[in-house]
Amino acid sequence: MLMRLLGTGNAPQIPVYGCRCRACSRARVDENFRRRPASAEIQTSQGRFLLDAGRTDLADWVDPTSLQGIVLTHYHMDHVAGLFHLRWGAVDPIPVFGPPDPQGCDDLHTHSGCLDFSHTLTAYEPRVLSDELTVIPVPIKHSKMTFGYVLKGRRESVVYLSDCDGIGPESMACIQAAEPKVVIVDCTYPPGPARNHLSLDRAVELHRELKAPWLYLTHIGHDLENHLMDQPLPADGQIIVARDGMTLTID
Ligand SMILES: [Zn+2]
Ligand SMILES: [Zn+2]
Ligand SMILES: [Zn+2]
Numbered sequence: 155m156l157m158r159l160l161g162t163g164n165a166p167q168i169p170v171y172g173c174r175c176r177a178c179s180r181a182r183v184d185e186n187f188r189r190r191p192a193s194a195e196i197q198t199s200q201g202r203f204l205l206d207a208g209r210t211d212l213a214d215w216v217d218p219t220s221l222q223g224i225v226l227t228h229y230h231m232d233h234v235a236g237l238f239h240l241r242w243g244a245v246d247p248i249p250v251f252g253p254p255d256p257q258g259c260d261d262l263h264t265h266s267g268c269l270d271f272s273h274t275l276t277a278y279e280p281r282v283l284s285d286e287l288t289v290i291p292v293p294i295k296h297s298k299m300t301f302g303y304v305l306k307g308r309r310e311s312v313v314y315l316s317d318c319d320g321i322g323p324e325s326m327a328c329i330q331a332a333e334p335k336v337v338i339v340d341c342t343y344p345p346g347p348a349r350n351h352l353s354l355d356r357a358v359e360l361h362r363e364l365k366a367p368w369l370y371l372t373h374i375g376h377d378l379e380n381h382l383m384d385q386p387l388p389a390d391g392q393i394i395v396a397r398d399g400m401t402l403t404i405d
Contacts, residue, residue, distance in 0.1 A: 155286050155307050155404045156197045161209050162396045163189025164342045164351070164375040165232035177379035189374055190398055191232040192316050196305065198222075198286045205303070205314060207236035218245045224269070225289060226252035227316060228300035229259040241267030249273045251281065253291065255299045275301065278328055287404075290332070292325040294318045297350045304332045307404035313366070316340045316373045319350050326363065334366050336402060341371035344381035354378060361393060370396045 168189040169178035181187040191208030201222040204212070213236070227233055229252070240248075241262070247270040254274050256263070263271055275281055275291045282288045286308060291301040294315055302315035302325070311332040315321070318340040321329070329337070339360060342351035351373065352360065361369040369392065387393050 155199075156401055157194060157205075157305070157312060157404055158197070158401045159194050159338075159370075159372065159396050159398060161190035161193035161206075162372045162374055162398050162400075163191055164373050165191065165230075166375065167191055168374070168376050168379055170376050173376060175376055175380055176383060177376045180383075186397065187379075188398060189379075191235065192227075192373060193236065194314070196287060196404075198284050200284055200286075203283060203287065205305075206233045206316070207240070208232045208234065209236050210239065212236035213239045213243065216240075218243060221245075221248060223249040223251060223273075223283060225283075225303065226250060227302065227314070228253060228296060228298050229255050229257070229262070230298055230317070231259055233317075234259050234262065237262060237269060241265070241269045243268045251275050251283070251289070253293075253299045253301045277301070278324070280306070290328065292328050293322070294325055295320040295322070302329075304329060304334065305404060306332065310335050310405045312402065312404050313337045317342075317351055319348075319352065320356075321360070329364060334364075336368045336370055337361070337364055337366045338370040338372050338396065340373040341378065342373050342375045344378045354381070358393065367392075369393045370400075370402075372396045 169181040192206045193209040194205040201220045204224045288306040290304040311334040313334040341357040343353040345355040
Protein backbone atom coordinates (compact mmCIF):
# COMPACT_ATOMS: atom_id res chain seq x y z
CA MET A 155 0.00 0.00 0.00
CA LEU A 156 1.33 3.42 -0.92
CA MET A 157 0.49 6.70 0.79
CA ARG A 158 1.17 9.89 -1.15
CA LEU A 159 1.02 13.33 0.45
CA LEU A 160 -0.69 15.65 -2.02
CA GLY A 161 -0.90 18.76 0.13
CA THR A 162 1.36 19.64 3.07
CA GLY A 163 0.46 23.31 3.50
CA ASN A 164 -1.84 25.08 5.93
CA ALA A 165 -4.97 26.96 4.82
CA PRO A 166 -3.14 29.94 3.19
CA GLN A 167 -0.83 27.48 1.33
CA ILE A 168 2.69 28.36 0.23
CA PRO A 169 3.10 30.71 -1.55
CA VAL A 170 0.65 32.85 0.39
CA TYR A 171 -1.26 35.12 -1.99
CA GLY A 172 0.64 38.42 -2.31
CA CYS A 173 3.35 37.51 0.22
CA ARG A 174 6.93 38.36 -0.69
CA CYS A 175 8.69 36.55 2.14
CA ARG A 176 11.61 34.27 1.24
CA ALA A 177 9.63 31.04 1.54
CA CYS A 178 6.76 32.30 -0.63
CA SER A 179 9.13 33.80 -3.22
CA ARG A 180 11.05 30.52 -3.44
CA ALA A 181 7.83 28.54 -3.90
CA ARG A 182 6.82 30.81 -6.79
CA VAL A 183 9.95 30.00 -8.79
CA ASP A 184 10.43 26.37 -7.74
CA GLU A 185 7.41 24.07 -7.83
CA ASN A 186 9.13 21.66 -5.40
CA PHE A 187 8.61 24.16 -2.59
CA ARG A 188 4.91 24.72 -3.16
CA ARG A 189 2.62 23.52 -0.41
CA ARG A 190 -1.01 22.86 -1.29
CA PRO A 191 -3.85 22.38 1.22
CA ALA A 192 -4.27 19.17 3.22
CA SER A 193 -4.80 16.16 0.97
CA ALA A 194 -3.31 12.68 0.69
CA GLU A 195 -4.12 9.47 -1.12
CA ILE A 196 -3.73 5.86 -0.17
CA GLN A 197 -3.30 3.44 -3.06
CA THR A 198 -4.14 -0.20 -2.47
CA SER A 199 -4.06 -3.00 -5.05
CA GLN A 200 -7.82 -2.55 -5.56
CA GLY A 201 -8.06 1.21 -5.83
CA ARG A 202 -7.50 4.35 -3.85
CA PHE A 203 -8.85 6.39 -0.97
CA LEU A 204 -8.42 10.10 -0.49
CA LEU A 205 -7.45 11.24 2.99
CA ASP A 206 -8.73 14.80 3.29
CA ALA A 207 -9.58 16.71 0.15
CA GLY A 208 -8.32 20.26 0.51
CA ARG A 209 -6.94 20.52 -3.03
CA THR A 210 -9.38 22.12 -5.40
CA ASP A 211 -8.01 20.33 -8.49
CA LEU A 212 -8.92 16.79 -7.42
CA ALA A 213 -11.60 16.42 -10.09
CA ASP A 214 -8.97 17.08 -12.76
CA TRP A 215 -6.86 14.01 -12.07
CA VAL A 216 -8.42 11.58 -9.55
CA ASP A 217 -9.53 8.67 -11.76
CA PRO A 218 -13.23 8.11 -10.92
CA THR A 219 -12.98 4.37 -11.65
CA SER A 220 -10.32 3.86 -8.98
CA LEU A 221 -11.72 6.08 -6.21
CA GLN A 222 -13.16 3.84 -3.49
CA GLY A 223 -13.84 6.41 -0.81
CA ILE A 224 -12.80 9.58 0.98
CA VAL A 225 -11.68 9.74 4.62
CA LEU A 226 -11.98 13.14 6.31
CA THR A 227 -10.29 14.36 9.48
CA HIS A 228 -12.73 17.27 9.89
CA TYR A 229 -14.88 19.75 8.03
CA HIS A 230 -12.69 22.83 7.91
CA MET A 231 -12.62 24.31 4.40
CA ASP A 232 -8.91 23.66 3.80
CA HIS A 233 -9.59 19.91 4.21
CA VAL A 234 -12.78 19.65 2.13
CA ALA A 235 -12.61 22.40 -0.52
CA GLY A 236 -12.00 19.81 -3.27
CA LEU A 237 -15.35 18.16 -2.51
CA PHE A 238 -17.39 21.17 -3.65
CA HIS A 239 -16.61 20.30 -7.26
CA LEU A 240 -16.32 16.51 -6.93
CA ARG A 241 -19.84 16.24 -5.46
CA TRP A 242 -21.48 17.04 -8.80
CA GLY A 243 -19.71 14.13 -10.49
CA ALA A 244 -21.67 11.78 -12.77
CA VAL A 245 -20.49 8.69 -10.89
CA ASP A 246 -21.85 6.09 -8.45
CA PRO A 247 -22.08 7.29 -4.83
CA ILE A 248 -18.67 7.78 -3.23
CA PRO A 249 -18.59 6.86 0.48
CA VAL A 250 -17.20 9.60 2.72
CA PHE A 251 -15.90 8.45 6.11
CA GLY A 252 -15.59 11.17 8.71
CA PRO A 253 -16.23 12.37 12.24
CA PRO A 254 -19.73 12.95 13.63
CA ASP A 255 -20.19 16.61 12.70
CA PRO A 256 -23.79 17.26 11.60
CA GLN A 257 -22.93 20.81 10.58
CA GLY A 258 -20.22 19.71 8.14
CA CYS A 259 -18.95 22.54 5.93
CA ASP A 260 -21.25 25.01 4.19
CA ASP A 261 -23.97 23.07 2.28
CA LEU A 262 -21.99 19.85 1.69
CA HIS A 263 -24.38 17.74 3.74
CA THR A 264 -27.60 19.19 2.33
CA HIS A 265 -26.43 19.19 -1.30
CA SER A 266 -24.15 16.18 -1.27
CA GLY A 267 -24.50 15.10 -4.91
CA CYS A 268 -22.56 11.88 -5.48
CA LEU A 269 -20.92 12.03 -2.03
CA ASP A 270 -22.44 9.71 0.58
CA PHE A 271 -21.77 11.25 3.99
CA SER A 272 -23.67 8.53 5.87
CA HIS A 273 -20.47 6.62 6.73
CA THR A 274 -19.88 8.44 10.00
CA LEU A 275 -17.11 6.90 12.07
CA THR A 276 -17.07 6.31 15.81
CA ALA A 277 -14.03 7.17 17.91
CA TYR A 278 -11.68 4.23 18.47
CA GLU A 279 -13.85 1.80 16.43
CA PRO A 280 -11.76 0.27 13.64
CA ARG A 281 -13.34 0.43 10.18
CA VAL A 282 -12.15 -2.00 7.53
CA LEU A 283 -11.96 -0.12 4.22
CA SER A 284 -10.30 -2.87 2.17
CA ASP A 285 -8.33 -6.12 2.58
CA GLU A 286 -5.25 -3.99 3.01
CA LEU A 287 -6.49 -0.94 4.92
CA THR A 288 -8.23 -0.48 8.26
CA VAL A 289 -8.63 2.96 9.84
CA ILE A 290 -9.02 3.68 13.55
CA PRO A 291 -10.35 7.20 14.30
CA VAL A 292 -8.76 8.93 17.29
CA PRO A 293 -10.27 12.21 18.52
CA ILE A 294 -7.69 14.99 18.74
CA LYS A 295 -7.86 18.57 20.00
CA HIS A 296 -8.68 21.24 17.41
CA SER A 297 -11.18 24.08 16.95
CA LYS A 298 -13.69 21.72 15.27
CA MET A 299 -14.63 18.07 15.87
CA THR A 300 -11.55 16.30 14.47
CA PHE A 301 -10.29 12.76 14.09
CA GLY A 302 -6.72 11.69 13.58
CA TYR A 303 -6.32 8.24 12.04
CA VAL A 304 -4.32 5.14 12.68
CA LEU A 305 -3.94 3.73 9.15
CA LYS A 306 -3.34 0.03 9.53
CA GLY A 307 -1.93 -2.12 6.77
CA ARG A 308 -1.49 -5.87 7.17
CA ARG A 309 1.67 -5.51 9.24
CA GLU A 310 2.45 -1.82 9.70
CA SER A 311 0.69 1.34 10.83
CA VAL A 312 1.03 5.00 10.01
CA VAL A 313 -0.72 7.73 12.00
CA TYR A 314 -2.10 10.91 10.41
CA LEU A 315 -2.84 13.85 12.74
CA SER A 316 -3.86 16.95 10.81
CA ASP A 317 -5.13 19.25 12.24
CA CYS A 318 -4.03 18.91 15.87
CA ASP A 319 -3.69 21.08 18.96
CA GLY A 320 -2.80 18.26 21.32
CA ILE A 321 -3.87 14.71 22.10
CA GLY A 322 -5.76 13.47 25.17
CA PRO A 323 -4.63 10.40 27.14
CA GLU A 324 -7.09 7.92 25.55
CA SER A 325 -6.09 8.83 22.00
CA MET A 326 -2.43 8.86 23.00
CA ALA A 327 -2.77 5.30 24.33
CA CYS A 328 -4.58 4.16 21.18
CA ILE A 329 -1.83 5.59 18.95
CA GLN A 330 0.95 4.09 21.06
CA ALA A 331 -0.75 0.67 21.03
CA ALA A 332 -0.65 0.70 17.22
CA GLU A 333 3.15 1.12 17.31
CA PRO A 334 3.17 3.26 14.15
CA LYS A 335 6.33 3.41 12.09
CA VAL A 336 5.52 6.98 11.05
CA VAL A 337 3.43 9.72 12.65
CA ILE A 338 2.42 12.54 10.31
CA VAL A 339 1.53 15.57 12.37
CA ASP A 340 0.22 19.12 12.03
CA CYS A 341 3.13 21.52 12.51
CA THR A 342 1.80 24.85 11.32
CA TYR A 343 3.98 27.26 13.26
CA PRO A 344 7.60 27.90 14.28
CA PRO A 345 8.48 27.51 17.97
CA GLY A 346 6.43 29.78 20.21
CA PRO A 347 2.80 30.47 21.03
CA ALA A 348 0.23 28.85 18.73
CA ARG A 349 -3.54 28.35 18.67
CA ASN A 350 -5.50 25.38 17.27
CA HIS A 351 -2.37 23.88 15.68
CA LEU A 352 1.01 22.66 16.84
CA SER A 353 4.17 24.71 16.74
CA LEU A 354 7.52 23.05 16.05
CA ASP A 355 8.49 22.82 19.74
CA ARG A 356 5.21 21.09 20.62
CA ALA A 357 5.49 18.71 17.66
CA VAL A 358 8.96 17.70 18.86
CA GLU A 359 7.57 17.22 22.38
CA LEU A 360 4.81 15.00 20.97
CA HIS A 361 7.41 12.97 19.10
CA ARG A 362 9.23 12.28 22.37
CA GLU A 363 5.98 11.11 23.98
CA LEU A 364 4.83 8.90 21.11
CA LYS A 365 8.26 7.33 20.55
CA ALA A 366 7.50 6.41 16.91
CA PRO A 367 10.63 5.92 14.79
CA TRP A 368 9.73 8.76 12.42
CA LEU A 369 7.80 12.02 12.65
CA TYR A 370 6.72 13.79 9.45
CA LEU A 371 5.68 17.42 9.75
CA THR A 372 2.78 18.65 7.63
CA HIS A 373 0.18 21.50 7.46
CA ILE A 374 3.17 23.83 7.30
CA GLY A 375 2.76 27.60 7.19
CA HIS A 376 5.14 30.11 5.65
CA ASP A 377 6.41 31.34 9.04
CA LEU A 378 7.65 27.85 9.85
CA GLU A 379 9.07 27.46 6.34
CA ASN A 380 11.07 30.68 6.81
CA HIS A 381 12.26 29.45 10.20
CA LEU A 382 13.43 26.16 8.66
CA MET A 383 15.38 28.01 5.95
CA ASP A 384 17.57 29.47 8.72
CA GLN A 385 17.47 26.65 11.24
CA PRO A 386 17.00 23.29 9.53
CA LEU A 387 16.05 20.33 11.67
CA PRO A 388 18.88 18.09 12.88
CA ALA A 389 19.59 15.55 10.14
CA ASP A 390 19.30 12.53 12.42
CA GLY A 391 16.48 11.01 10.41
CA GLN A 392 13.97 11.22 13.23
CA ILE A 393 11.95 14.21 12.06
CA ILE A 394 11.24 14.91 8.41
CA VAL A 395 9.64 18.01 6.94
CA ALA A 396 7.10 16.54 4.51
CA ARG A 397 6.77 17.84 0.94
CA ASP A 398 3.95 17.65 -1.58
CA GLY A 399 4.36 14.44 -3.58
CA MET A 400 6.26 12.58 -0.87
CA THR A 401 5.33 8.91 -0.63
CA LEU A 402 5.61 6.22 2.02
CA THR A 403 4.71 2.57 2.03
CA ILE A 404 2.47 0.82 4.53
CA ASP A 405 2.86 -2.98 4.37
ZN1 LIG B 1 5.18 34.25 2.85
ZN1 LIG C 1 -8.74 22.60 10.86
ZN1 LIG D 1 -6.18 22.60 8.26
